[in-house]
Amino acid sequence: MSMTITGATEAGDTVTYWVIYDDGSVGRIEITNGQQEPALSKPGRLVSEVEYQERLDELRAEQERRRAERAAEDEARTRTDYLALRAAGVPEDTARRMSGYTGPAIDPDES
Structure with missing residues (x-):
């Protein structure tokens, strides 16, 4: 069953445009x-x-680089917190929970 709506036109072809904005972001517009x-x-x-x-590939690579940088910073922070807790005599399991450290066990006297 075909239905016609008064005043409506049948959809035509879609044209795609790609944009690089002056701020470095990108966009895709379909009309x-x-x-x-x-x-x-x-x-x-x-x-x-x-x-x-x-440009999209560049943006994705930069996003991945920043993600890896944040992960390394988080790892360093949790390791430092873990070592400080262990040096203060906190048991390993508790120090891991409190610091969020998930790396290998470290003897605080040897670090």
Whole structure:
């Protein structure tokens, strides 16, 4: 059964545009039945899909680098807290729970 709505038009082809904004972020805009390029919501420029993908890959690599950096900082902090608790005579299991340290057991006298 086909239904027609008065005033409605059938959807046409979808056109995809890729954007790199001046702040370094990226965007993908899909327009259906569009006859002209989209207006951007903030300063930037339309780019090829290849250029968009290259910038997106850069952003993802930077995000992963920052994630790894935060993980290393967290590991160093929990290790320091664990060692301080162990040096104060706190039992290992309790020191692990209190500090969040999950690495190998460390003798506080040898660190």
